[in-house]
Structures are given as structure tokens and as C-alpha cells.
Amino acid sequence: MTSIWKLIGLAAIAGIPLRAQTIDPPSRYDGKWWLAVSQIRRVGFIDGYADCSVADAKNKKLGNVSPSTFEPKVTKYFTSAPSNFKIPASKALQSLALEEPVAKYDPFAEHYPDKHGYYDGDYWRMMEPDHRLGLVEGLLACYVPLDPTRWRYSKPPRLYVGEISAWYGVKENDPAEINEQRYRSKIADVLYRFRDNSGPGSKKTHTGK
DSSP states (O other): OOOHHHHHHHHHHHTOOTTOOOOOSOSSOBHHHHHHSOHHHHHHHHHHHHHHHHHTSOOGGGGGOOHHHHHHHHHHHHHSOGGGGGSBHHHHHHHHHTTSOOOOOOTTSOOOOSTTTTOBHHHHHHSOHHHHHHHHHHHHHHHHHHOTTTSOOOSOHHHHHHHHHHHHTOBTTBTTOOOTTTTTSBHHHHHHTTSTTOOTTSOSSTTOO
């Protein structure tokens, strides 16, 4: 188990400020960024990146991971050697996902046949603010490289978090509040509404619906 002193030492070597919880937006999502943000933001990043990977990037392997249990493995990877600090989080996720066993089909578990699964407004309103931020960052880290001409975002990720919450009708001081006509919309589709090249007559979702 990695001690807190080892983490502090590695952070010092990498030049990571110990209070750097507000890095936004990062120059890139690498190991240095990963170790500087909160644990729940990392889980959110895995959530978003895995959602995009399985739904559109055709990387089904990330569908086998549980973000909350996968996060410590990714963190351990980045803390294992200073040379890993410059490696993109996306590359680390893809590499480590290859080591995950194939998930067995559980007939008693909940299954979501729809694209993007349970990542909708209902899921969004239950998340902590940092979890939402990480999820948006994970979506951007995956989608933008797939098609930079369609997925163009020039604003800080935190602003998209606010726009998504406003679109869903979710309020920070009342998690139960939500627009009943919109909560079934998928988070990735809502984010797509706020891309730079959106406008009257443009497609409302990245799937063209």
C-alpha cells in the first residue's frame, strides 16, 4: 500500500502543488493532473471516458471496469514511478483495462440496452460536483480526439458542468429537483448541445437524433 508520505514525495518530485484541487482546465489529462485532483473527480473521469469508449470508440474492454474500484489501480500506476507522470490518463486507462477480466453476465443485475447506459439526468443529479466535473473531462478526453471538427469545446469543463445541470434543471441545493421531460436524456448527448459549432438547425445529439 502506498503511504501518504510516498504520495507527497512523488508529488513534490513532479512539482504538483498539494492544494492543486482546482486545476481547470489542464493542459492535458496526464499523471501529474491525475494526482493533483480529488479521488471522486478521478472516478468521474473514468465514468466519462469509459462511457465514450464503449458507446462510440469501440473499446468494449473499458465496459468491464467499475470506476470506483478501477481508480485505485490507475492511481497506483501513476505513483509507481515519476516517469509515468507525463503519460496521458486515457492511455493508462486503455492499458490497464486490458488486464481486467471479462465481466460475466449476471441475469439478476440491472442491464441497460440503450446507448450510454445509465448515464442520464437521474445519474447526474445524484453525483457530487467534482464527480460531474470529472465525468465531463473524461467525455471530452475521449470524444475530442475521435472527431475534433464535431467535438469542439473552448470553454473550461466547469462551465459545461453548469450548463448541463441547468439543462437538466438540477439545482445544487436541491438534488431532487429535475426537469421531468429531460432526465432520460444521456449526459453525452446533453454535452454535445454545448459544443462550439452548435447552432440553429444543427443536430441535437452526436448520434444525429
